[in-house]
Amino acid sequence: MTDQFVDGRFAGKTAIVTGAGSGIGRATAVRLVHEGARVIATDVMEERLQELHGAVDSSQLVTVSGDVAAPGTVDALVAAADGRIDALANVAGIMDGFLPVAEMEDALWERVFDVNVTAVMRLTRAVLPFMLAAGAGSIVNVSSEAGLRGSAAGTAYTTSKHAVNGLTKSTAFFYGPQGIRCNAVAPGGVATNIDASMKSEFAGQRLRSFMETNVPSVATPEELAAAITWLLSDDAANVSGVILASDGGWAAI
Structure with missing residues (x-):
């Protein structure tokens, strides 16, 4: 069961979690703390981080509020880790209103890529020196069912999650020999507060009947957190470069 934590699995380790104020990110941060990690958690909304403090042992939690797409937030997270980073969960992400390419505005496209791809790259780049110095480290990126097909979201989100998969595999390839593992989890539908409203009539015509x-x-956020923390842990020591679908079997359809 997803609420049965593995005591001590991350004892003595430090992990960074983005999007930790709600949903999958919050469930991942909570699980990591319960399993012994010191967690550096970030979210764009400070009040959500304050609520997270009330849910876990605050002595094992450091929070940094800010937009993960801002380079200053990345710098603050690394500084808060205080010289040791064993694990990174890139969870933060935004949707795109299910807009197809003909209805896409540049500003939305750029914002989706800033949060879903560029922020993931920047934080990965920032933690790698610490992991390489230690000769070990684990990174898990949250992809999506939309990273496996073209019929699960709008064009910007779909393209961004395909890019996350490529970033994951490239990182695993380049740094595997130095002891760094990088994997991704691809959720299907998850009960979170992410804005998944459909803002395109055309997209609704194309997607709604198929999805229904x-x-x-x-899924619950805790179910995704179980997969993420397994990949972050030494239990998955022989797993790298994998895009793990955690989608109730959607990928098999």
């Missing part, structure tokens, strides 16, 4: 008949049940 083929998409499996919505």
Whole structure:
């Protein structure tokens, strides 16, 4: 069961978690703390981080509020880690209103890529020197079912999550020999507060009937956190470069 934590699995380790104020990021941060990690958690909303403090042992939690797409937030997270980073969970992400390419505005495209791709690259780049110096480290990126197909979201989000998969595999390839593992989890529907409203009538016509008949049940954030923390842990020591679908079987359809 996803609420059965593995005592001590991350004892003595430090992990950074983005998007930690709610949903998958919060569930991941909570699980890591319960399993012994010191967690550096970030979210764009300070009040969510304050609520997170009330849910875990605050002595094991450091929070940094800010936009993960801002380079200053990345710098603050690394500084808060105080010289040791064993694990990184890139969870923060935003949707795109299910807009197809003909309805896409440059500002939305750029914002989706800033949060979903560029921020992931920057934080990965920032933690790698610490992991390389230690000869070990684990990175998990949150991709999406939209990273596996073209019919799960709008064009910007779909393209961004395909890019996350490429970043994951490239990182695993280049740094595997130095003891660094990099994997991604691809959720299907998850019960979070991310804005998944459909803002395109055309997209609704194309997607809604398929999703209503083929998409499996919505998962809980805790179910995704279980997969993420397993990949971050030494239990997955022989796993790298994998895009792990955690989608109730959607990827098999």
